[in-house]
Amino acid sequence: MSETASTTHGVLAGAQHEHPPYQRHHFSSVAQQFDASNFAMWLFLLTEIMFFGGLFTSYLIMRNWYYPAFVAGSHQLSIFLGTTMTAVLIISSFTMAMAVWCAETGRKRDLILSLSLTLLLGVVFLCLKGFEWHGEWVEYHVPGLRFSVENFVNPASDPQVFKEYHDKPLATDMAENVGQYFFLYFVMTGMHALHMIIGVSVLTFMILRARAGDYTSGHVTFVENFGLYWHFVDIVWIFLFPLLYLISRHS
Amino acid sequence: MSTSTLVTLPDQSTAKIPKVNFLNQENGLLSWILTLDHKRIAILYLITTVFFFMIGGAAAAVIRLELLTPAGDLVAADTYNKLFSIHGIIMVFFFLVPIAPAVLGNFLIPLMIGARDVALPRVNLLSWYLFVIGGCFELYMIIFGGVDTGWTFTTPLSTHYVNTHVVGAAMGIFIAGFSSILTGINFIVTIHKMRAPGMTWFRLPLFIWSFYATSIIFVLATPVIAIAMVLIVLERVVGIGVFDPARGGDPILFQHLFWFYSHPAVYVMILPGMGVISEVVSTFSRKRVFGYTAVAFSSVAIAVFSFFVWAHHMFIMGISNYSALVFSLMTMLVAVPSAIKVFNWSATMYKGSIHFDTPMIYTLGFLGLFTIGGLTGVFLATLGMDIHLTETYFIVAHFHYVMVGGMVSALMAGIHFWWPKITGRMYPESLGRLAAIILFIGFNLTFFPQFILGYLGMPRRYWSYPPEFQVLNVFSSAGATILAIGYLLPFLYLPWSITYGEIAGSNPWKATGLEWQTQSPPLMENFPEIPIMDHEAYDYDWLERHQQEVASV
Amino acid sequence: MELQSPRSDETHGEHIHVVSPKVYLAILVILLIFTATTVAVSYVDLGVFNAVVALAIACIKMMLVVLFFMHIKYSTKLTKLTVVSGVFIFFTLISLTLADYISRAWGRW
Numbered sequence: 055m056s057e058t059a060s061t062t063h064g065v066l067a068g069a070q071h072e073h074p075p076y077q078r079h080h081f082s083s084v085a086q087q088f089d090a091s092n093f094a095m096w097l098f099l100l101t102e103i104m105f106f107g108g109l110f111t112s113y114l115i116m117r118n119w120y121y122p123a124f125v126a127g128s129h130q131l132s133i134f135l136g137t138t139m140t141a142v143l144i145i146s147s148f149t150m151a152m153a154v155w156c157a158e159t160g161r162k163r164d165l166i167l168s169l170s171l172t173l174l175l176g177v178v179f180l181c182l183k184g185f186e187w188h189g190e191w192v193e194y195h196v197p198g199l200r201f202s203v204e205n206f207v208n209p210a211s212d213p214q215v216f217k218e219y220h221d222k223p224l225a226t227d228m229a230e231n232v233g234q235y236f237f238l239y240f241v242m243t244g245m246h247a248l249h250m251i252i253g254v255s256v257l258t259f260m261i262l263r264a265r266a267g268d269y270t271s272g273h274v275t276f277v278e279n280f281g282l283y284w285h286f287v288d289i290v291w292i293f294l295f296p297l298l299y300l301i302s303r304h305s
Numbered sequence: 306m307s308t309s310t311l312v313t314l315p316d317q318s319t320a321k322i323p324k325v326n327f328l329n330q331e332n333g334l335l336s337w338i339l340t341l342d343h344k345r346i347a348i349l350y351l352i353t354t355v356f357f358f359m360i361g362g363a364a365a366a367v368i369r370l371e372l373l374t375p376a377g378d379l380v381a382a383d384t385y386n387k388l389f390s391i392h393g394i395i396m397v398f399f400f401l402v403p404i405a406p407a408v409l410g411n412f413l414i415p416l417m418i419g420a421r422d423v424a425l426p427r428v429n430l431l432s433w434y435l436f437v438i439g440g441c442f443e444l445y446m447i448i449f450g451g452v453d454t455g456w457t458f459t460t461p462l463s464t465h466y467v468n469t470h471v472v473g474a475a476m477g478i479f480i481a482g483f484s485s486i487l488t489g490i491n492f493i494v495t496i497h498k499m500r501a502p503g504m505t506w507f508r509l510p511l512f513i514w515s516f517y518a519t520s521i522i523f524v525l526a527t528p529v530i531a532i533a534m535v536l537i538v539l540e541r542v543v544g545i546g547v548f549d550p551a552r553g554g555d556p557i558l559f560q561h562l563f564w565f566y567s568h569p570a571v572y573v574m575i576l577p578g579m580g581v582i583s584e585v586v587s588t589f590s591r592k593r594v595f596g597y598t599a600v601a602f603s604s605v606a607i608a609v610f611s612f613f614v615w616a617h618h619m620f621i622m623g624i625s626n627y628s629a630l631v632f633s634l635m636t637m638l639v640a641v642p643s644a645i646k647v648f649n650w651s652a653t654m655y656k657g658s659i660h661f662d663t664p665m666i667y668t669l670g671f672l673g674l675f676t677i678g679g680l681t682g683v684f685l686a687t688l689g690m691d692i693h694l695t696e697t698y699f700i701v702a703h704f705h706y707v708m709v710g711g712m713v714s715a716l717m718a719g720i721h722f723w724w725p726k727i728t729g730r731m732y733p734e735s736l737g738r739l740a741a742i743i744l745f746i747g748f749n750l751t752f753f754p755q756f757i758l759g760y761l762g763m764p765r766r767y768w769s770y771p772p773e774f775q776v777l778n779v780f781s782s783a784g785a786t787i788l789a790i791g792y793l794l795p796f797l798y799l800p801w802s803i804t805y806g807e808i809a810g811s812n813p814w815k816a817t818g819l820e821w822q823t824q825s826p827p828l829m830e831n832f833p834e835i836p837i838m839d840h841e842a843y844d845y846d847w848l849e850r851h852q853q854e855v856a857s858v
Numbered sequence: 859m860e861l862q863s864p865r866s867d868e869t870h871g872e873h874i875h876v877v878s879p880k881v882y883l884a885i886l887v888i889l890l891i892f893t894a895t896t897v898a899v900s901y902v903d904l905g906v907f908n909a910v911v912a913l914a915i916a917c918i919k920m921m922l923v924v925l926f927f928m929h930i931k932y933s934t935k936l937t938k939l940t941v942v943s944g945v946f947i948f949f950t951l952i953s954l955t956l957a958d959y960i961s962r963a964w965g966r967w
Contacts, residue, residue: 155878296896
């Protein structure tokens with residue numbers, strides 16, 4: 055729709071000089087078009103920073119208020135799983151960066167390969183995340199829907215975690231506040247996963263267009279901008295990982 | 306017509322609306338709802354926001370009728386709560402925040418900077434659709450029973466104690482928020498990357514600087530309310546969350562997140578107005594805006610300060626005294642850039658050749674009303690005073706002076722000023738002046754008594770009040786009736802003028818902006834060829850030379 | 859990638875800077891090493907410094923991703939300023955909100 059619309063009213067302006075088919079008519083040059091969309095993407099990421107900013111603020115305040123509950127909640131997560139997910143995501147960021155390089159240097163076959171690897175790693179991350187969520191569901195750690203304080207008022211009821219951390223039992227009211235930890239855990243990882251799902255969908259679409267050779271003929275804007283998005287999602291996880299998994303190991 | 310007017314119209318017997326313009330270049334409903342043209346999208350926004358304004362205005366009318374008598378006799382208490390909530394939500398999120406950026410900004414920014422379109426036309430259209438979808442959620446909410454939390458969604462009231470359509474209203478605001486974000490991104494990119502050759506930052510009209518500042522707020526503040534709304538919805542759906550004190554949450558955390566957006570948002574509601582005023586004051590005084598740089602940077606300063614003052618909405622909510630002190634001080638600092646603007650506009654008029662056309666009358670109204678609204682804001686920023694005045698009618702009067710007296714006057718000034726550019730035809734000048742004066746009188750009669758009522762201690766958001774407050778409330782309701790006439794008049798004569806108004810020609814006000822140097826209504830891509838900016842903004846000498854050149858050709 | 863802009867405006871000086879895959883690979887290795895480090899450090903009891911170290915490492919990782927994967931090192935001042943202002947407002951939100959919470963208990967100890 056957009057392409058046809060812009061060509062119809064492009065008759066009046068800019069029709070006389072030559073430009074590549076991907077340049078839209080209201081821009082005077084490809085460089086201007088690239089600059090504009092790249093800058094727009096950065097502004098969008100600014101928005102995303104503030105979007106997650108509200109969640110990080112809530113997490114910091116709640117963690118300070120209910121420190122023991124957040125420690126007990128954090129002990130329920132598997133550091134091994136968290137580390138694996140971090141590694142998967144970082145590698146996917148690398149393959150995405152490689153995809154941008156392939157697009158810039160016009161390597162169609164390598165571009166498709168890099169994008170496919172990124173897609174694969176993204177899906178692996180989501181599967182691991184789903185596996186972790188399933189674990190919390192089984193263990194009655196989903197606040198509001200399926201939650202029990204049993205593991206926190208009586209840590210020995212969860213031998214696997216107890217063996218590693220030897221948590222002291224929490225008073226019932228503090229154990230209730232573990233719900234706050236898991237609420238924020240689910241909202242933060244959920245928002246992150248939502249961004250991943252959007253990213254994975256766009257990747258699928260991009261692979262199809264890359265096969266048609268759309269990105270290896272000089273028009274790299276879309277790949278570059280999507281790369282920024284993907285790296286941003288990676289950065290969010292770089293912070294979620296220590297906050298949710300690591301910093302409460304000893305306490 | 307009186308001699309004080311500035312208008313120069315082409316000879317009506319020979320003048321014609323340009324044969325090809327953005328209004329008729331493509332035809333049919335599809336060409337409108339799938340348009341990528343920024344001017345058409347502006348008109349789509351105009352229609353939708355005016356529709357929401359009517360809903361919000363109808364709610365306000367019933368509120369004022371109810372408050373005519375001390376007893377709660379017209380509507381039930383619950384209904385009254387829903388009415389003021391609908392009035393607040395619709396007027397703030399679906400009228401004041403979007404109308405100036407999305408209507409005037411969309412229409413004028415590319416024209417003023419000499420671009421063919423905004424940088425991201427498809428995103429621009431998407432943001433209108435998001436706005437409409439968000440609006441549909443609010444309509445659903447209104448039709449199926451409304452919401453009674455007030456526009457502030459105060460927790461835990463909104464999350465636990467009411468059983469109205471909070472989820473629908475919050476989702477609507479969430480979606481409309483993304484519409485604002487996309488508009489903001491679009492404007493910033495457009496202003497940075499799409500300026501015509503020679504259009505340097507300090508040759509930009511001050512209108513552009515204001516809208517740039519507005520867009521910064523859109524991009525940085527809106528996502529915070531989006532996440533706050535998500536948390537409210539989740540808390541209602543799953544029954545636990547970070548705001549519920551009964552489950553260990555903290556309602557003040559919600560206030561922090563909410564006002565981190567909503568305080569900057571009130572500057573979103575005034576900054577575009579200030580941009581309009583700069584253009585109008587300069588044009589109708591035939592003088593360059595006094596202190597261009599100061600006015601430009603004061604817009605940016607207001608946007609930056611807006612992020613450091615939000616907790617002044619929370620002085621009585623239990624925030625710490627120390628942080629209240631800091632926020633109080635920061636709030637008073639906002640008075641500095643606002644005052645810079647008001648003084649510079651006054652200095653612009655000093656020894657100018659002032660013409661009292663409709664936009665200028667609205668502008669003079671703006672200056673008075675905004676000054677009163679701004680100064681009472683300083684009262685409210687003072688900690689001790691705030692404890693006495695907050696949550697009374699004083700605060701209602703204060704923000705209506707800024708948002709309605711200020712912003713809506715500026716908006717009316719802008720719509721009248723650019724009406725000939727948008728439609729190619731003039732509105733009826735004498736009716737326009739009449740409406741402007743009625744609006745000013747009606748507005749003061751409505752809201753000035755509320756300052757007194759608030760000072761005497763009448764709390765806001767109640768549907769009945771002690772009988773000794775009745776006289777002032779009657780004044781206020783009577784004023785609201787006059788105000789309504791002031792609004793209805795333009796609703797009648799502006800559509801009339803689309804068909805019957807005099808043909809305006811490209812530059813009826815002899816204004817200097819690039820938007821006036823192209824035909825009215827403009828072409829789809831604004832300019833036959835991209836203009837080259839070779840003079841400063843508001844350079845009336847350049848305009849005279851330029852007109853002579855055009856005439857000699 | 860040669861992109862010629864017909865206009866030499868100050869806003870259009872940017873050309874795409876192609877970063878070599880070697881740099882990307884080096885960054886990947888450093889990121890993975892930092893990930894291993896942060897996990898390893900979390901097994902050592904450092905008291906409050908566990909959180910400090912973990913967040914510091916996260917910040918370094920973020921810087922690496924932003925500078926190299928997201929090409930900020932090679933981009934215009936405008937883009938750099940955009941990133942910095944985003945981080946600044948993010949810290950404003952967190953610090954001013956926390957300032958309220960922290961100072962509430964002052965004088966009541």
